[in-house]
Amino acid sequence: MKQYRISWFDEFKCLGGSCPQTCCKGWVIPLEKEDCIRLKKISGRLGIRLFFATGGWTRAKFNPDSTTCPFHDKQGLCRIQKEKGHETIPWACQSYPRFFRNYGEFEECSLDLSCIAAARMMLDHLGDMSTVETDHEPYTQLCTTNDDQRFLEHLMMIRQEMTEAVFTKDPGTVMTAMYEFAADLQDKIGKDETYGYDLSFRKYLESREDPEKTATVFPLPAGMLRRFLDSSLCHPRLKFKDPVIYGMLTAAKMHLRKYKDEKSWAADAGGYLGSHPELQKVLASYAAYYLHQNFLRTYETYSFRRQVALGIIHTNMVLLLFITLACESDGDKNALAKIMAAYNRRAYFNDSIQDEMYRIFDRYKKDA
Known part of the structure; x- marks a missing residue:
C-alpha cells in the first residue's frame, strides 16, 4: 500500500525517562x-x-x-x-505518538502533537507539511466505509488549498473563510451529492466580498474563550489528574479577567502577535498540522463545519496559552512544545470535551 509520511516522521525518538510527561x-x-x-x-x-x-x-x-x-x-x-x-x-x-489513517488506497502517517517530543519536532520543522511516499504494509485497519475515491481526492485538494492559505494569508481572514466555506459545503452537499466536487477553497477565498464585515474567528472573543475554560475542558478533578494543564488553563482564566471588553482583548492579542511574528508561524503550522491530521475525517462524517471549527477553537486556545504564559514561552521551543502537547493531550482525546467546545462555538456564531 502507498504510505504518505510527514517528512520528519522517521526522525522521532522517544525521550524515555527524561520526558516530563508520561505518555x-x-x-x-x-x-x-x-x-x-x-x-x-x-x-x-x-x-x-x-x-x-x-x-x-x-x-x-x-x-x-x-x-x-x-x-x-x-x-x-x-x-x-x-x-x-x-x-x-x-x-x-x-x-504512540505515531498517528495512522488508512483510506483503502493509501495510508497517512504523522506524529501526534500530544507528545512533547513530536511537538518539538514540529517546531524544528516549522512550516514543513511535505510528505514522503513509500510502499509499506498498512499499520492500521481501514478507517472509513466511504469508497468514493473521487470525493476523497477532492477533499485532499481542499485540504491542500487551506494549508497553503494558512501559511500565506492573514490568519483571521483565512480561518473565517475556512469556517464559512465548511458551512457552505456541509449545507449544500446534502442536497446534491456532486456539489462538493465543484468547490475550491482557493477560489472561494479569492471571491469573498467585504470580508471585513464578517466577525473574525481569530482571535475568538474573550467571552467565548471564557466559556471554553468554564467547560469540562478545565474540570476541577483535572487538578489531580493532570496538574500541569490544569495550572495552564486556570492561569488563562485569570488572564482573561483583566479584559473589561472585547476590544481590549482583540487589541492585546493582535498586538502580541504583531510583536512576536515567529509565533504567527508557529500558530500557522499548528493549524495546518490540525488540518493534515483531521480534515479528512470529513470523508466519513461529512461534518465539515464541526471539523473546521475545532481546528479554529484549538488554535485560539493555544494562542491564549501562549499569551498567558508569555514569560515562559517567548522564544523557547521547549516551553512552546510543552504548552501544545499539554493542551492537545487534554482537548483532543475526549469527544465529550470537543462536543461541548463546538456547541459553545456554534452558539456564539449563531448569536453574532
Missing part, C-alpha cells in the same frame, strides 16, 4: 484482540497484575478510570516493556 498518564489504554492474546500468555507476578488490571480479562483496556496506568514504575516507565520488551506492550503504546 499514558490519565489515558484509557485500549487493548486490541491481538494484545489480549499476547498478554494472556504472560505468567508470574506480572501475569497476575495483568489479570486484575483487566478485571479478569473482562475488559479490553487498562486504566479505565483515566488515572495512572497500573504498570508505571517509580520512574514513570512501563513494567511490561522493561520485563518483556517493546513488542509485548499494547499496540496503542507501541505506536
